[in-house]
Amino acid sequence: DSGVTQTPKHLITATGQRVTLRCSPRSGDLSVYWYQQSLDQGLQFLIQYYNGEERAKGNILERFSAQQFPDLHSELNLSSLELGDSALYFCASSVQGARTDTQYFGPGTRLTVL
């Protein structure tokens, strides 16, 4: 158990819908990262937050957004869902969000878009 929690574990929804994925980092970690894992693209970095502020953006679609709250938990919002958004979404956390950190991953949320 990495100490990073993600809810829900599974999510099934329809195209065009909007969903919110939630992540709580390890105790003491200030930085949160979101990754998408799909069969064709592999593991891809989406976005990073550090202490409430957006720090880095990766291959995140405009239909997707995220935020980190004062209690440091983070939410990833996915809207106008398409079949291709079906994937495993991981949240990771680290102490400072620096290169010297190790990122610890949560168990993931498996999103299925029908």
Added chain:
Amino acid sequence: AQKVTQAQTEISVVEKEDVTLDCVYETRDTTYYLFWYKQPPSGELVFLIRRNSFDEQNEISGRYSWNFQKSTSSFNFTITASQVVDSAVYFCALYSGAGSYQLTFGKGTKLSVIP
């Protein structure tokens, strides 16, 4: 830009055999960090090891060992006396670039240990 290549897509071994998973990386930075993660069938990503580019000392931890060679840009992972519980997808990842905060992952190697 950075890149991680895991040329082995799938490997099958019989229990108790040794197995080496290959990882080759590309980066222009002189300071970088390499990682191995394990993803068992249950789906979570489990951190295994981290190496810094300035520390080429190889490491052994129980049945696991890692061989880091800057000259060939490789960071290989060996499991000795493999067990069925080692069956998983193993990912090599790279963290580099002064302005980069993201891990770049390889495509992963699926290891199946057959009893």
